[in-house]
Amino acid sequence: MLAIDFVNTLTSEEDRLPQWLAEQGLPWSEAVVELRAQVREAVLTARDGAEPDLVPLNAALRGAPAYEVLSWSGGVVVSRERAGDESARALAVLAGAAADLLASPAVRKVKTCEGPGCVLLFVPAHPRRRWCDPATCGNRVRVARYYQRHKD
Known part of the structure; x- marks a missing residue:
């Protein structure tokens, strides 16, 4: 799960966020570091059945709205892309992964x-x-x- 992998870039011994972002093809920024802490807190809060603070995640999602693009490859293929600059797209992708986890029953596990x-x-x-x-x-x-x- 991308959201769990994202949160787990900060271990008790080291911060592997820059390397992990490079592997994912995403840029590093202070906003990504802040988002990681917010995602961790939201996951732990939702896991316990309480209402997490979703404002920062929603802001990241709004920063680079997703839209669908149609292409042809022997048939119509629908892909999802995001508007916005590189940093805003990175935040939106990571917040989207967190949203998928938070909205799934797996968050309770x-x-x-x-x-x-x-x-x-x-x-x-x-x-x-x-x-x-x-x-x-x-x-x-x-x-x-x-x-x-x-x-x-």
């Missing part, structure tokens, strides 16, 4: 990783999953537990 010090969000494939990545955070917890049991 979003979890915060239980790994010590980990701040990443994820939508579990299995309802009992507790870590963003069982191979990293899950393994750290299991190793620490094993160490505590065998320390004496």
